[in-house]
Amino acid sequence: MIENSELMLIRPNKDLENQIMEYRQEYIDNNENHINGSCSLHRFESFDQWLDRVNICATDEELSIYNTITSTFLAIRKIDNKIIGTIQVRHVLTKELRDDSGNIGYGVRPTERRKGYATQMLNLALEFCRSLGLDKVLIDCDETNIASEKTMIKCGGVFDRNQPIHHSNGEVEIVHQYWIYL
Numbered sequence: 001m002i003e004n005s006e007l008m009l010i011r012p013n014k015d016l017e018n019q020i021m022e023y024r025q026e027y028i029d030n031n032e033n034h035i036n037g038s039c040s041l042h043r044f045e046s047f048d049q050w051l052d053r054v055n056i057c058a059t060d061e062e063l064s065i066y067n068t069i070t071s072t073f074l075a076i077r078k079i080d081n082k083i084i085g086t087i088q089v090r091h092v093l094t095k096e097l098r099d100d101s102g103n104i105g106y107g108v109r110p111t112e113r114r115k116g117y118a119t120q121m122l123n124l125a126l127e128f129c130r131s132l133g134l135d136k137v138l139i140d141c142d143e144t145n146i147a148s149e150k151t152m153i154k155c156g157g158v159f160d161r162n163q164p165i166h167h168s169n170g171e172v173e174i175v176h177q178y179w180i181y182l
């Protein structure tokens with residue numbers, strides 16, 4: 001298990017179904033339509049289908065959304081076993097991930113933001129990346145996402161470049177990409 005004194009990262013399992021669906025509901029109630037670092041939990045009304053997806057992505061690179069093994073973790077606060085956030089590690093930086101999304105994605109539930117948890121979660125995920133033998137990881141965020149950018153920088157992020165992302169509706173979004181050397 002990857003942990004510090006306050007949080008632990010664990011892989012989702014069936015025993016946590018109610019807590020995970022309650023975590024999902026909090027984002028919906030907060031009018032957020034995306035749960036970062038969660039293997040698209042927002043898209044699944046069925047817990048079992050989501051858990052299957054998480055497990056497939058963790059074991060089968062061809063069926064994984066990112067064409068690489070993808071490990072999804074819940075960040076659990078030890079003192080009360082509450083799910084604080086989700087964080088995902090994509091084990092190989094494919095060309096697509098180099099251009100968009102990077103190695104790591106993360107989100108903290110709306111009611112637990114600005115308490116230092118994303119920084120702790122990212123530091124724990126970096127430990128996991130070291131255990132995979134990675135020597136650096138790429139992380140990116142939308143140019144307007146100050147909270148995420150600060151989180152990366154606090155965890156050692158070194159600015160790499162501004163990357164345009166071309167969406168199918170013609171919109172162009174700029175993301176800021178950072179390397180973290182492990």
Ligand SMILES: CC(C)(COP(=O)(O)OP(=O)(O)OC[C@H]1O[C@@H](n2cnc3c(N)ncnc32)[C@H](O)[C@@H]1OP(=O)(O)O)[C@@H](O)C(=O)NCCC(=O)NCCS
Pocket residue numbers: 036105106107108109112113114115116117118119120140141142145146147148150151154
């Ligand atoms: C981005 C996110 C994960 C940050 O989580 P968090 O637990 O609030 O982050 P932390 O408390 O560890 O804060 C990290 C830094 O960001 C700053 N920060 C956090 N929220 C902020 C905000 N809304 N505006 C400005 N700065 C902010 C913190 O003050 C801290 O910097 P400091 O130590 O210099 O003060 C969280 O806002 C979130 O889940 N957002 C939606 C999903 C998302 O954007 N994920 C990242 C996609 S790239």
